[in-house]
Amino acid sequence: MSKVSYYTAEGLKKLREELNHLKDVERPKASQDIGEARDKGDLSENAEYDAAKEAQGMLEMKISKMEEILSGARVIDESQLDLTKVLALSKVKIKNQINGMEMTYTLVAESEADIATGKISVNSPIGRGLLGKSVGDTAEIQVPSGIMKFDILEISR
Template sequence: MSDFAYYTEEGLKKLKDELHEMKTVQRPRISEQIAEARDKGDLSENAEYDAAKEAQGLLEMKISKMDALLSKARIIDNSIMDNSKVLILSCVKIKNVNNGMEMEYTIVAESEADLKLKKISIDSPIGKGLLGKKVGDVADVQTPNGIVKFEVMDITR
């Protein structure tokens, strides 16, 4: 597995905005909550203080993970991608061989996946199964209900 995490410009901006919001809005808010709880006296029996400290720890952990993600983030350049096979950011039209149902998905990074927007993760079973396939190839995808065969109908960007 690569040391890099690949994102679209939109996905990377969303990640940066989320980190900025955690650092500039959530972090100061939790610090205020800790200060207010501290002002109320005995910290050994102060549930508000304990809750605020726990929230602070969780937030700092999220910020740390997000910083690590951003340090490995790379933007994908669509202009140099091979359109003949399924890669990250490919828009793939597939057909379920068993029932003939056709679907269209864009293969994206894990953090950008959103089924409502027809964006599936490259790490999902379907994403992994389609990776590297060409038009006309059939991908065997392991699902909880067994193996499902998907034929690649079209690949676009």
């Protein structure tokens, strides 16, 4: 049974597009590469053929993994989410108690995480530490360098 994971509509669309690209563009190219290598002669001593077969195997494994992820993917209905607690897709403004720095993060699925745009995974240490917290709560999060404490300042969608 596949693991259920939650995505935004945009994130799920991007995942489907990537899978379609692998199936419609990369798979035929891998088959063509194998055919070209096969035409070069003796397969027992053909490194190009072995490399093409291995690349095809890796591609098929990636396609299979993405199909498994998509079979358990669910789109989150943001209108039904509780705005009083930090959940997936919450936009959270936090303040580091030690240095006073304020940051705003959006908690997203692992495949949508992009720290440059302020999107962190709900499975990351900070993401897990923020889940379920409300405005005014303090999140104590274990990170490799020790325990960090963040005040929850604001939660939005």
